[in-house]
Amino acid sequence: MSRKTIKNLWWFCCWMLLASVAIGEAAQDVLVPDELRPWQVSGQENGERLVGQVLVWHDEMATAELADAERALARYRFEPLRHTRSSGLLSGHLWTYMRLENPSTQRREVQLEYVDHQLVNLDAYERRLHDDAQTRFQPLASLAMDAPFYERLVPHHRLVVPVVLEPGETRELLMQMRFPEKGFFFPSLRIWSPDNLRQAQLAELMLVAFLAGGLLLMALVSVTVGVATGERLFFAYSLYALTKIALWWTMAGFTHQFVLSENYHWSYISITGALVIATGLWFARHFLQSNRYTPKLDYLLQSMMWLAVVLVVAAMFQLQAMAVILITLLLFMYPLVCLGGVLRWLQGVKEAGVFALAWAFLVAGLVAQALRDLGYVEHNFVNYYWPAVGSYTEMVVILIAMGMSLNRLRTEKDAAEQRYLIQLENTKTELEALVLERTRELEKAKAAAEQEALTDVLTGADNRRSFFRKASQLLERSRHRSASFSILVFDLDHFKVINDTHGHKVGDQALRLFAKTVQIEIRDTDIFGRLGGEEFALLLPGSNDAAMQTAERLRQVVERLRVIAGEAEIRFTTSVGVAHYRGERNIEDLIYKADVALYDAKEAGRNCVHLAD
Template sequence: MFSHWVPRVFPAIFLLLIILSPPVFGQTHLDLTDVGDDFRFATLTGVMQVLLDPERQLDIDSASAATLDSQYQDVSNGGKIGFTDAAVWTRFTLASHLSSAQTFLLELDYPLMDRIELYEPDGQTSFSKRLGGDAFLFSARDVQVRTNVFTIDLVPGEIKTLYMRLTTNGSIQLPVRLWNQIAFAEYVAQSQLWFGLYFGAIVLLVASAIGGLLFLKSPLFFWYALYLTFYGLLNFTLTGLGFQFIWPGSPLWQDMAPSFFVGVVVITAMIFSSKLLDIAQYSRTFYHLFWLTAVLAAIGIFLSLTGYTGFAKRVSSFSGLVLVPIVMLAAVIAYRGGNIAARYFLIAWGVFLIFVFISGLYYWGVLPHNFVTAYALQLGSVFEVTMLGMALAERVASLNREKEQADQQARGYLTLLNEKLESLVKERTSELEASNERLEELATHDSLTLLLNHHAVLRALEGVINASERHGQSFCIAIVDVDNFKQINDQFGHQVGDEVLVAIANTLSSSLRTYDIAGRYGGEEFLLILPQTSTDDASDLIDRLRLSVSDLVLNNTGGERITVSAGMMAYEHGVSMDVEALFRCADDALYLAKDRGKDRIEWGSLKSLDRSLKGFADEKGGHKFHCIKE
């Protein structure tokens, strides 16, 4: 519905304002060459003639010569010549019907003109020359106001043709008007009042944006305030007020300022619009167009600051020209995508374009001079920035609504989470316990054979020793070593060697009792702990295990018979032996089995309990012992 009523309502409203708005300065349409006692104001653009001097070689004598009369052309486009490197000569004729001599004011209402040379007839054949424009100090002006104004003296019955030579590195426009002094004073007073209201509104909007930034902490307010600030400075420059009040002694900056501020305004407008419309969410193409336009504006700023002001003004003007259609189309896309703030954005730029259109018709001479037509750009810009503020407020409100919805959803999720927390904790606790068990399994078991690893089986042996001492029980251990394992690895490869170890480990696990303990001590050695087992029972058990290994048939060993040797040791209650001593005795027995032909079992024993014998000492003062090979 929004897209249907905006194009109809706003043009009707503002065209009605134009029609009903009364003239500000009495006479607005008369024969512009006639100046009588009742004359107040007239636009001269429509009766002017223009001659372009591309080489800038003509002087006043050449330009006023009768031989060039045929080359002068009527101004048919409202005085808009645009960008040109040529010198522009203009001429117009004033016919005095005054009853007495009077001084009038000739105004070129284009503050950005660099150099103006006004030639006024002085007698029959010569001209007096006066200079104006922003290429000179502001204090050198004929009349020190924001626009370029010259005094013109007329006497009764006088008819004279005046010439102006205009040069600039920017655009040339010719909104030329003639005023009597009273009408011009009224015009200046009303202009100052209007500009005070206009720039006051800009300052208030900037202050509001800064307040929003401080209280709401939204970066959108920062970019809005920055855009408004530079937009105000741009208009202060374009209206000539900057040169009049801020930098009257710097014609150089007056030349650089327009393109500089246009570039900064385009950049801040693009950033603000991009964030307000969230255009990256709706169209990556327009998002990139935004940044390309900003880069173009930045180039204009760079050219301006490095002295290439003529080219800078063209680049900056082009970036400003493409700004409006890009943001308008982006706003349409964002609005269709559901961005409510884009509604105000479209209204803001749409109405601004209407005022730009009104201003264009005014400068073309189609519309009369009144408050709305004379200040169309300022009226449009005030409406634009106000509506952009409303768009910003809507965007922030939308973000707050989204935040509130997110908070409500979060509270709902939190309630649901609290309700299920107990069961979830139990579930996670079970998972954690299972994970811990798996981790413990990985930490205590050999990854290849799945038996206890070196450290775990030694800790198990310490535990069995302690339990045996407490309960007065004996037990046996066996160190089982694979015979000729190096030859197996060398002949068949390490993968086959690993298969042999796994097969032997499986045989150990299946041959031992449930309370027996088996672990991989290292390499091809296994440590077996046989609690509450006599030496005879231990011998029988290990011998059966040895035979089971020798019966293994492995496909990858080429029929080679696999055998193991074992060194065994009994732990006797009352003989203080630690893990190292017990293991050393069993290891000595294993070496004895290897020496006696392999594939057999040997037992280690204590040679003597005499303290004078060499051996391993118990730090607690227990018996000393020495392992012997029998």
Template structure:
């Protein structure tokens, strides 16, 4: 019994002698104070209970972290011990925030320094749990503690990264209101970056639609994959979108997709397949590695997935090299691309150095990769603009050379073509004119008139328009030939046709059916066509042709028929011809409507 008491006292003395000093906290904590890196314990199997961890702490097995901030890629879990001392003289509530986003689970335990190390759990946080279960709504893990005035309290925190991962055994201490303000500022900054990338994606998509250039389309998709990737990696997807049933693998999946689309865009933009085939094989290997990363993530092979991510980061500079090679080949915009991609590489290298514990964690090193991605997207968009300008200049120069060559050789060809074309046009026009025109009067010949009449009749039936046909016959035309001669008869036909045609509209169809018989098709109803016929009758009476035998004057008879429903052209012609026959029987020099027309009227 006595020996046990002595052993306990010795352990307590050792704990006091080697323990890190308590962290003094007040009501104004603004995240400047951090915990955890001076007393940590690796738990490779992630099997220790809090009491076992406390016992190891009592035995002095907790040691200071020997890196700048991260444990590096380690399996299992990491335990951290620290003490808080409330020096404010009043009860104090604090938010304890984990500094990174990559952690899978966090378990926090507390114990007053006076109770001999009996720890009770104060928080159990997990990426797999619904977001609403978090005690503090934050994209990173945060738990709250409350300290009485002048109270000292010890904490043991277990950081778990599933199979293997990077752990930053450090937490920032905040007054709740200041944490909220800082989180709002961080979120606003990140959303500004995402908004800028989204705007660039939209601009590129519109440019892709306008130019049909797949470079713009691939850039637009790449930009969207960037947004999704960083939104997920930084914890906002869990906070705002997938609040239930979230899984840590989403970070790796979105990261892999971003890498795939980034390489696809780079291959298209730099045209590595055509100009740098050896480097193109490297890019294809990077795509295969990203696919392998996806497969490992799907099958929960976390260690292999993280190793694949590390390999991807190491291979990223190959794209910069491809850009430099393309620049040396003469593509000036590839230099801007290489610089922009170098910024991304620096961001990825910075993240790798921070993850490996070679550089410390800070606001700058934490957000530098995302900011570098944003700047990279701006640089690449600028390079694309320069490329479009270069291609336009090349196109304009090529067109100028082509036009100059074409101008120098086309004059003779144009003369020959023009001469031949004019001959063909004249021959064509003459043939068409002869085919559709009566050679004596210039009116439609019978065939042409019937073709036009059929077209007008079909249109009138389809649109429900009125249509009328007027048949003309020059009275006593044989007597004109006998008294004045056939040449005066021909002149009478010409004067008759030109006089009637000059009184018509462009839409009316005027034709000679044969001999002294003519026909007129016009868009008028029965009343309008009768008025037109009487007006033309008066016009014909006014024709006077001087000759050696005296002035030649003559009259005409007109038969009128209006189109009935579903009537064809032959029927309409027959009805108008019947009306003309009646006009001749009534003494000529008059207008007669077809009887069917008169009945309808």
């Protein structure tokens, strides 16, 4: 046999093997109703999932009636259900077909439970297996989420269909699952004996009651702390906890069972969910102070809050598809809050890291719910209640973070008060030292001061030479001590007009009145001098804010001055340029900056104060 023949034979075998596998897979997906193995009812059913014994048909147009479903079943359009996952987000209706057999000699009842809380309508039909082929399916149950709770055949917080089988009887069941628009279908039902279902329901009720009680306790504690401390954050937390109680109680179906038994609607789930999202984001933004420290992220959080508002509107107008899409989108955006917590933690806020961890518990639960609804993971008790347990854990850890935040605020307050007391003591000591040193300097300069004229003859203020000497000394002291001081340069507005109109005698009176007034208004430690003509300068040791306040106060005092010239009353004002000491090497540089500011004041219309850049 040649190599070419062997090669062709090899490829032929491979193609045959692949074809047989494909044919086998195709055959595996075809299962006619007559070949469907019935579920053997034992009376001990404990929530087993009907997988491999159920056929499903998707009515995409949502127009099929019972007769259409019967024809689809007869024409083998139903397909086998081989998993317990969700169908994903679908429009239309979903039909399921199954068989239940009672092999015993006793009458048995089983209860078929739809596993999720979101289904709006569930209609069930039945017929005996050995009836005539022309026998139609007969109505068994018609359940609706918004119907009065007492109309349910089984008082359960989810939709449950009871089925009674006589000894040796086999029944065929057709079920129609419906949403108004779109929804997540879970066609794999759970089968229970009545006693086991009641025990499971009691366990669920105890779990939800425990979670709700814990949240209520945390809300009450938070309100108490908020009243005691005046912190609005604790009131926001309390409101967040209360909306969570409403949401999980509603989602589990207990609101319909115990609170709104007659006036319930599926939109309540979306409305309470939107309220939880809105209050949670409000609380998170307040806790993280995102509008101040992470403004870009805060825009996204605000947009999520607006989406929650739109979700409330969509639920109120019963736009179910829009509500489902919005709530799914919001759940996938929830990790943004974790990101905000991490960013604030990186900025040095320790409790923000704890907050991010707490939110991560919630996000993990919500992601599990989203993956479950979208059909990526199997539906089970753990991932069904994971969001509720994760939400509860989130609130516990957040409460710890809030305690850390409160402790930090108290520590910062105590530290600030201590710093304030120390600052007051230091200021007192510095002022006393400054006064003492000033006295000593004056005593040392007394001999020299007697030899020269230190004051301006006309105004009594320091003359230019004296002012510059004192100013240079103050600059040196401030440089060594890193102390602050400012210089104010005054110029009387339109002084030349006063001289030209009323004479130099009246002008001299105005200068003397101005100088005397300023000297009355300033402290002994301030240095005031005449630089020449109508220009004066004032040195103010102390803070920059105090210097600006003094400049404005003196300007206002001057504008109220009057000089009497014969029968005329002369008013005048002053423009002020202010410069703060910024480490200049000499006093001339600082005066130059003040002169520039004075020029700006003149240009601005006079009778005002301008600060040097």
